[in-house]
Amino acid sequence: MALAIPLLGLALLLANPTWDAMWQHHPAHFWLVLVAALLSAVTAYGTGEAASRRGDARVMLVSLAFLSAAGFLALHALATPKVLLDGTNPGFNLATPVGIAIGSLFAAGSTGPIDGPRSVRAMRVARRLRVALVVVLLGWAVFSLLRLPPLDAGAGPERTSGFMVLLAVAATLLYAWSAAAYVVLWRRRRGLMPLAMAAAFVLLGEAMVAISLSANWHYSWWEWHLLMLAAFVLVAWGAQLQWHEERFSGLYLDETVSGTREMSILFADLQGFTTFSEDHEAEQVTSMLNDYFDVAVPAVVKRHGGEVDRIIGDALMVTFNRRGDQPDHALRAARAALELQEETGHVAAAHPGWPRFRVGVNSGPVALSLLGGAGGRTHTVIGDVVNVASRLEGRAPVGGVAVSAATLDLLPGARVVPLGALDLKGRAEPVEAFSLTSLPTH
Numbered sequence: 523m524a525l526a527i528p529l530l531g532l533a534l535l536l537a538n539p540t541w542d543a544m545w546q547h548h549p550a551h552f553w554l555v556l557v558a559a560l561l562s563a564v565t566a567y568g569t570g571e572a573a574s575r576r577g578d579a580r581v582m583l584v585s586l587a588f589l590s591a592a593g594f595l596a597l598h599a600l601a602t603p604k605v606l607l608d609g610t611n612p613g614f615n616l617a618t619p620v621g622i623a624i625g626s627l628f629a630a631g632s633t634g635p636i637d638g639p640r641s642v643r644a645m646r647v648a649r650r651l652r653v654a655l656v657v658v659l660l661g662w663a664v665f666s667l668l669r670l671p672p673l674d675a676g677a678g679p680e681r682t683s684g685f686m687v688l689l690a691v692a693a694t695l696l697y698a699w700s701a702a703a704y705v706v707l708w709r710r711r712r713g714l715m716p717l718a719m720a721a722a723f724v725l726l727g728e729a730m731v732a733i734s735l736s737a738n739w740h741y742s743w744w745e746w747h748l749l750m751l752a753a754f755v756l757v758a759w760g761a762q763l764q765w766h767e768e769r770f771s772g773l774y775l776d777e778t779v780s781g782t783r784e785m786s787i788l789f790a791d792l793q794g795f796t797t798f799s800e801d802h803e804a805e806q807v808t809s810m811l812n813d814y815f816d817v818a819v820p821a822v823v824k825r826h827g828g829e830v831d832r833i834i835g836d837a838l839m840v841t842f843n844r845r846g847d848q849p850d851h852a853l854r855a856a857r858a859a860l861e862l863q864e865e866t867g868h869v870a871a872a873h874p875g876w877p878r879f880r881v882g883v884n885s886g887p888v889a890l891s892l893l894g895g896a897g898g899r900t901h902t903v904i905g906d907v908v909n910v911a912s913r914l915e916g917r918a919p920v921g922g923v924a925v926s927a928a929t930l931d932l933l934p935g936a937r938v939v940p941l942g943a944l945d946l947k948g949r950a951e952p953v954e955a956f957s958l959t960s961l962p963t964h
Contacts, residue, residue, distance in 0.1 A: 525724045528749055532732050535742040546739040552602040554747050555618075559595035561754035562588045568761060570652075572770045576901060577845025578778045579644035581770050583632035584719065586651060587625040588754075591726070593659040594621020595750070597666065613666025613673030619733050620662075622726055622750070623689050624655075626696035629723055633703035637777050642846045690734035697727030707773075715772030718760030725753035768899045771892055778901075779892045783846055786855035786885040786929060787908050788822065789915035790862060791837040794877035810876055811836060817865040818879070826858035831902055836877075839912075841903055844890070852885045852932035856961055859883050859923040867921060880922065882915030883958075884908075885929040910953055913946035919957055927954040935962040 535542040566588035573582035594617040600606050601614030628651075636644045665673045701723040708716035732746035761769045771779065792798075792814070799807050818838060822828040827848060828840040840858065843851035859881045866879050886907035893900055910926060918924035930936060937960045943952035 525721060525728075528725070528728050528745065529731065532728075532735070532742055532745055535740075535745070536735060542737070542740045542742050544740050545744065548602050548604050551747070552599055552605045554751060555595055555599040555602070558747070558751040558754050559592050559599060561751075561758050562592035562595060565754060565757050565761065566592050569770055569773075572768075573645075573648075576774065576778050577641070577645060577847065578774050579636045579641040579648060580632045580775050581773050582645055582648040583628045583636075584770075584773060586648060586655065587628035587632070588757075589652065590621050590625040590628065590655060591750070591754075592621075593655070594618060594624075594662070597621075597659070597663055611666055611669075613662060613669070616673065617662065617666075618750075619686065619689055619693075619730065622730055622733075623693040625726070626693040626700070626730075629700040629726075630696040633700055637775055639846070641775060641777070645845070645847070686734040690730040693730045694727040697723040697730070701727070704773075711772060713772035714760045714763060715770060718756050719773065722753040722757045725749045725756070729753070768892065768901055771899065771901070774892070778890060781890050782887050783843060783890060784851070784886065785844065785888040785903065785907070786842040786851040786883060786932075787888065787903065787911040788828065788840040788842070788855050788859055788881065788883050789837065789912045790818065790840075790859075790879045790881045791835075791915060792877040793880050793920045795836040798877050810873070813869050813873075814866050814879070817869060818862050821861040821865045822858040825861065826854045828854065828858050841888075844903070852883075852929050853961070855883045855885070856923070856925060856929065856933055856936065856958060859925075860958065860961065863921055863923060870921075878921045880915050880918040880920055880924075882911050882913070882918050882924045883929050884911035884914055884926040885932055909948065910946065913949070914944075914953070914955055917941065917944050917946070917955065923958040924955050925958050927956070930956055930958075933958075933961065936960070 566585050569581050569585035569588065572578070573580075573585055597614050597617040598621075601611050601617070603610050607614075662673070664670075701720040704716045704720035704723065708720065726749070729746040729749040732742060732749060736742035736746060764770070764772070775781075777783075798810070802810075815833070815838070819830060822838075822840045823830060826842075828842050829844050831839045831841050833839075840855075842848055842855045842858075848854060862881060863879060870876050870878050884907050886905075888903045888905045888907050891902060891904050893902060907928075914924045914926060924941060925933070925936075925938070930938060936958060938956035938958050941955040941957055944955050945952050
């Protein structure tokens, strides 16, 4: 009911032309639109980073919706006469409804069935769409500034026309659909972000209605500017109130919040670290760890696509295939483990007496979980596969890599030395393990 008030206000203004007075103030328009564009851009960046980090297609499509609005709104700000341009520009005027309408497509797409393998495909497509959207924005700016067809018409988009009405109806329906879907998500999960997103989509749909019916510089015209600003303020405010590490977790797909995935887990820590720490100053221990991690982390992340789940003291935990886009996760993890030992071995050779890494790798089904509550949340992996990887690391040769039979099955051509059936802490049955010495070069 509260979100219906803007439409009621619009109806009253349009029904009483004397109330719908004109107020033409160029600087106010420029800054209002520019601030709305910046807020939308910040939201697009935040959701895009979260989507890329977690491999979540829903949040990536939400990011594209806000990116579209941000880019076209920024162009619309340039349409303000006597601020940056001498007069009005048809292309920049038309930018707002087009940007919001494109955003409605992404918003509706984010509510579709995009779990499982479809999520991986959707992420690939979404990344291409992000590039395409930037290209369209740049092309729109060029065509508008040069007044090339079809952006050379003289009529502004804020006047009632068949095109604008059709665009408004389509976008409004898509935003209404999206808002309803996020209300359903909120009722299942609660939390602020799904509700803030639903409210923002309602406001953007109402803005499209106002755009198609209002006259330039009248109160009804100013209303849709304020509706857009309110939508972006609402989402930005909602994100600000969330725990910063997982601000948009309320929007994640179910499989991101609590799903299972075939993964490989790598654990590494320093044998003899406790003794070294006892015999050296804290500053020396810190320097030693930084020297090691400076070469260990790039070896597993940049060159093999691993994702550091956590670093605790001298211990490093890395996951592979967390986003479901690494079918060769076991090979990546094994290569990363060998390269980690090679790179840290050079550091150790230059510092006799420093402890050396042991590495363990295990593969299998892992639960992706969002843990914690207000004030502290983390997205991590849980399960027996993780526990075995950690225990294998403790039984690996110093300077070597221990892999489980499950991982070895995924490494054709690997050369290993059997370690036998190991009794691992906390497990009733022994685990067959192997010391990995080399992998095929191709």
